[in-house]
Amino acid sequence: MRTARVRAPNANTVVILTASEALHGLATLLGGQPHLRFVHEISTTEDLPLRLLGRLARRAEPRTIALYPTAAVAAQAANRFPRLAEQVRTYAIDDGTERTSPAERASGRTAFAIPDDELAVCLVGGWWPHKDLATLDVALGKLRQPLHLLVTGHPLDEPTLDRWRQLPNVRLHLTRGPVGEQFLRLVYAAADAALVVRRPGITKESGLVMDSARYGIPLLVSDHDPALTAALQDQPWARTFTAADPTSLAEALRTATPTPLPRPGLDASPLLGMWPATDQADFLTRTHARLLPKEPRCWPHPHP
Known part of the structure; x- marks a missing residue:
């Protein structure tokens, strides 16, 4: 000051x-x-x-x-x-100018070698205590279909990443952060959905949820915040699952295919309070x- x-x-x-x-x-x-x-x-x-x-x-x-x-x-x-x-x-x-394009999606899928018919979700940002990586760890082990997981951020937990590499149905695409804006756009564009997994009761603003609306990416999010869950209710581009429940998360990942979730429209940002x-x-x-x-x-x- x-x-x-x-x-x-x-x-x-x-x-x-x-x-x-x-x-x-x-x-x-x-x-x-x-x-x-x-x-x-x-x-x-x-x-x-x-x-x-x-x-x-x-x-x-x-x-x-x-x-x-x-x-x-x-x-x-x-x-x-x-x-x-x-x-x-x-x-x-959000000025409504940052949504990713179909061309960026095609470039992202090519860059990460992700087939068009296989699900890809992105897990962006450092693994801080309010994020529930333990629930995701168990949920990934329950998958019975291929999942491409794009991980970028800092800090990350190496033993957890090593476990994910060994899972038969998980294809891990790892980029240690921080990364620039253009690469972050590539990650979001390549994903069928952004994944937000938080511990129950965490009620601060989620930059990743806001990114989902800004970039026009469907969202898979835990119901950790009652106000956020209420705002996303009945939104076709957002799917919630029970916080701290690996089975609920695994089911949300399973049902995200074969039909991808629709992309959020320009009304998504006002819905979340962004100006x-x-x-x-x-x-x-x-x-x-x-x-x-x-x-x-x-x-x-x-x-x-």
Whole structure:
């Protein structure tokens, strides 16, 4: 925030895109200016010294607005920071211009040597604790038909990958990340569906679910988040399975063929709360304006 003051002194809006959910007031006080902060999840454990620092800087909290990508994360934060102003706003954006084309799909299938009549799903991103790779591990062992699994990301678990290589019905296509945008498009284009497997109760925004809508890729997703599951209900391009249930996941993979799921249309992004970039910038500017001092009202001088 102090760097922003020096490098862009005339900026109208200051936004921290990935902020801790703690010490809001202290950040405002030390940064020397009001700001918005995107808080993606509630994960910090505050011990007594941090709580004391937070109380000392509490007078600066009214100059801060927290932006939470989901209502569930906002509810968690409200219990801990009842004085902090908040807004619920999806972090991901979509201008409707990133959907993959049939030509990209053909290039992707050729690049990974995937036959047109065999199912391919992609598993994108690092294997973080909120992802339920143990359920996927068991589900893959239950498959009775060929599956091409495109894995890219960092970090990954090598022993798990070794097990998948030995499975008779799994064809593993591994690219260790991070990867560039063009290669990521190739992965999504080659896949019949994006796979999202999370632990029950994880309610933060899923960038992979948003990618599915942005790139126009069908989605196989666990029902870990009740709000997300409700939003996807009756969507032909999305299929949910029971979180932490390998049998349910294996069945979802089995029934994804021989007829592929339809691709999501342009209405998928609004359904998930995504806005175009210009609308997002306008929202951030208007929200930040609430933190700025109000201009004094000018009254006309009375006539003599």
